[in-house]
Amino acid sequence: AQSVTQPDIHITVSEGASLELRCNYSYGATPYLFWYVQSPGQGLQLLLKYFSGDTLVQGIKGFEAEFKRSQSSFNLRKPTVHWSDAAEYFCAVGAMVAAGNKLTFGGGTRVLVKP
Amino acid sequence: EAGVAQSPRYKIIEKRQSVAFWCNPISGHATLYWYQQILGQGPKLLIQFQNNGVVDDSQLPKDRFSAERLKGVDSTLKIQPAKLEDSAVYLCASSASGLRSYNEQFFGPGTRLTVL
Numbered sequence: 001a002q003s004v005t006q007p008d009i010h011i012t013v014s015e016g017a018s019l020e021l022r023c024n025y026s027y028g029a030t031p032y033l034f035w036y037v038q039s040p041g042q043g044l045q046l047l048l049k050y051f052s053g054d055t056l057v058q059g060i061k062g063f064e065a066e067f068k069r070s071q072s073s074f075n076l077r078k079p080t081v082h083w084s085d086a087a088e089y090f091c092a093v094g095a096m097v098a099a100g101n102k103l104t105f106g107g108g109t110r111v112l113v114k115p
Numbered sequence: 116e117a118g119v120a121q122s123p124r125y126k127i128i129e130k131r132q133s134v135a136f137w138c139n140p141i142s143g144h145a146t147l148y149w150y151q152q153i154l155g156q157g158p159k160l161l162i163q164f165q166n167n168g169v170v171d172d173s174q175l176p177k178d179r180f181s182a183e184r185l186k187g188v189d190s191t192l193k194i195q196p197a198k199l200e201d202s203a204v205y206l207c208a209s210s211a212s213g214l215r216s217y218n219e220q221f222f223g224p225g226t227r228l229t230v231l
Contacts, residue, residue, distance in 0.1 A: 004157075032217045043206065043224040044158070051217070090157050096217050100146060100170055101210060103220055105157030 002027040002093045004106035012112040013081050021076040021109050023091030032094035033074040034103070035065055039087045047089075050074065061085070086113040117141065119223035121207050127229045133195040136226045140188070140209030147184055148220060149192050150206040158206055164190065165212065194228075202230045 003026045013019050025031055033050040048059025055067040065076045074091060091106045120139040128134050140147050145166050150158035161180065163171040167187040175182070179198070184190040194201055204227050208220040 034219075036222075041227070044222040046219070049219065092157075094217055094220075100163065100165055100212070101217055101220070102160070102163075102171070103148075103208075105159075107157050108155070 002031070002095050002102070002104045004091050004093050004104055006089075006091055006106035006109050008109045009107070010110050010112065012114060014114045015081055015083050017081055019076075019078045019081045019085070019111065021089050021091075021111070023074045023076065023106060024072050025074060025091070025093045026072065027093055027095060029095070031074075033065075033067060034092040034094065035059065035063070035074075035076050036090045036092065036105075037061075037087050038090065038108075044090065047076070081111075081113055083113050083115070086111055119207055119209055119221055121205075121223040121226055123226060124224065125227050125229075127231065128197055129231050130199055131196040133193065134197055134228060135191055135193045136205050136207075136228075138190045138192070138207030138223060140190075140207070141221055143211070144209035144221075145187070145212040146210045146218070147190050148208040148210075149182055149190070150208065152204040152206055152225070154203070161192070161205075197228075197230045199230050202228055204228070 005024045035047040036044040047063050048057045050057045050067045088108045088110045090108045094103045147164045149161045152158040161175045162182045164184045182192045204225040206225045207223045210220045211218040
């Protein structure tokens, strides 16, 4: 069965600094990988996804992520953080199983942005 | 294109009461999912429908939770009776049929349930 680990529960970053959120997954086949963002009281918004091809994926809001098969990682990065990036971020791995598509989420990383 | 619709957005009930949530998926999406997201955790799948049939309900507490998708379109999730630990956000998602390829899930805004 697939699983996702986000090692950092909280990260505090200064506005204007860079941000990197870690994600490690466990899955026996080629994974479908996602990063979602959730602002307080809001639903999940897809930031970016990796299905195949170029391992560096560009997303919305200036985010990017790099798939590293050898490390089973899919870390999210942003070069310059804005105060509006304060939110919770979820990494997820998708898989095709007998019952259809399945999406498994990590526990999330809460990002706090200091002025 | 309209997204996934959910109602109500917020609900406060007392323990042992009943509650129902409604979800209308994106038009044409055959697969519908209900997730439970407890505060501070990632969403956890409760039940997955393919058209009007259940394909995965292994994580659904069947003694108190039930869900249906009678006409293969909208869906209702019910809790009866509610417990304090059911306080969470209930997310509905939909995707095109995933039997032959992986299809992205699209999420609704969620229903925040508080059980007092």
